[in-house]
Amino acid sequence: MNEPDLHISFAGLSLKNPVMTASGTFAARESGAFYDISRLGAVITKGVAAEAWAGNPTPRIAETYGGMLNAVGLQNPGAAAYIENELSYLANFDVPVIANLAGHSVEEYVAVTELLNETNVAMYELNISCPNVKEGGIGFGTDPRMAARVTEAVKRAAKKPVMVKLTPNVTDITAIARAVEDAGADALSLINTLLGMRIDLKTKRPLLANGTGGLSGPTVKPVAIRMVYQVRRAVKLPILGLGGIMTGEDAAEFLLAGADAVAVGTAALINPTAPVDVLEGLAAFMRREGYENIAALKAAFQGE
């Protein structure tokens, strides 16, 4: 059979395939040292705020069966350095750039949005898992009202499509998804990491200097699949599915659950070429199963 057509349209972007990098696991020069990043559908860059953030103390990384915990704390150089170093370098590649945005308040989210409006960024991904320092440090993404408010404010300021990244650390993710859709989001991405913790049996201290951190890796995949499936049935927005994707088959599973595109995150830490390996694996799966394009694969879901 012919080579499957992997091209998709995602919230107004025309992408050569549905495979992206997940925020926080990709850096243009560093990842580009291992594979041609132009092969990907899009790249999502590390969370960036208007001003530089120092992040958390080390150790920031801990392992656990089937995954890892991280508490990097969104260390980033701020929008100006991001534009100068990362975005300008990415302009050399034929790949759309999605900028992941971070903030401690609605005002900070709006500020970084405005700073990136006149750049080559193709889309924003709003990381609403950050704590809202003006409202007692509760994560924006855990409260439908706060999630809607920050989405609305960024959407008003943005000159690019806005994708909102949902945290799984909520009782009902569909309530947040609906609130964000009503607030004007152009797409959703899910899931962010699951809050976790490990303790060192020798020192009796948490393994992470921050105490808790975000769980990611293959162990979280069933949770992510379930949430994509639920959100697909709750909203009409395009969905970027992520959480534990290691192979092309994992990517196909997300597409069947209702995702329109997928992102590869922790797998790239375990295997630097994982994003392109997932892309090749997805194409091979579609060839093997006889799907001509992504829509045909998605339509094959037999759940209901």
Added chain:
Amino acid sequence: MKRVIAAQVEGNARIAPDIYQLTLSLPDAEEPARPGQFVNVYPADGAHLLPRPISVCRQQGSLLTLVYRAVGDGTRRMAVLRPGETLRVSSPLGNGYALPEHGHVLLVGGGVGVPPLLQTAHAAKAKGLSVTVALGYRDALFLKDEFAAASDALFIATEDGSAGFHGNVVQLLAREALSEETAVLACGPKPMLRALAALCAERKLPLQVSLEERMGCGYGACVGCVCKLRQNGAVVQKRVCKDGPVFDGSEVIFE
């Protein structure tokens, strides 16, 4: 391009308590490791998905030698590898030591920080530099003969006094007169590096230190492993895996 490849285990010998010398043959020519670089070793089992950064002890053609301490679950699994088995390893990563163009280098190693200095000693000799090596061990020595063959002078310190100077390697060096033309390159535990940085500051010797930190990706993508440096009066954070692991010892903030 950098890559991760399946290397074949040629040997994996215990050369001291908990210390193993792993020799790997690479399937085809790999870019040669610069002194002080490391490779990521991928244990690839469910509980240990992240790479282990292991410094290059020696690379000769397609033969790569890593000397490591089996200290945690990941490295203990490496210790049971047998000849003929395969292990996934990355291309050499990180910035290595900057060797001076001429003159004298002093290589200072402590414990499992000793191995990368062997590649460094050979590179320095090949460059025509005069090479002094000072190695500190807790008790059992390893790689001593290899260093003797790659240096002009070799000093040994053991904490239990079983060989050489009784004490740590920085105490040993503090008793020696060090020429002002010496470039000091070091790898070892943080307390050793901190003490060495103080000694080098006092003697006005340029110091390069190789740091360790718990890493995520090991190639600069995740920003899991950072250290703090003082540069031009400001505190800056650098990635140990990508911006290091070798840094200017006078800039590192040892916490």
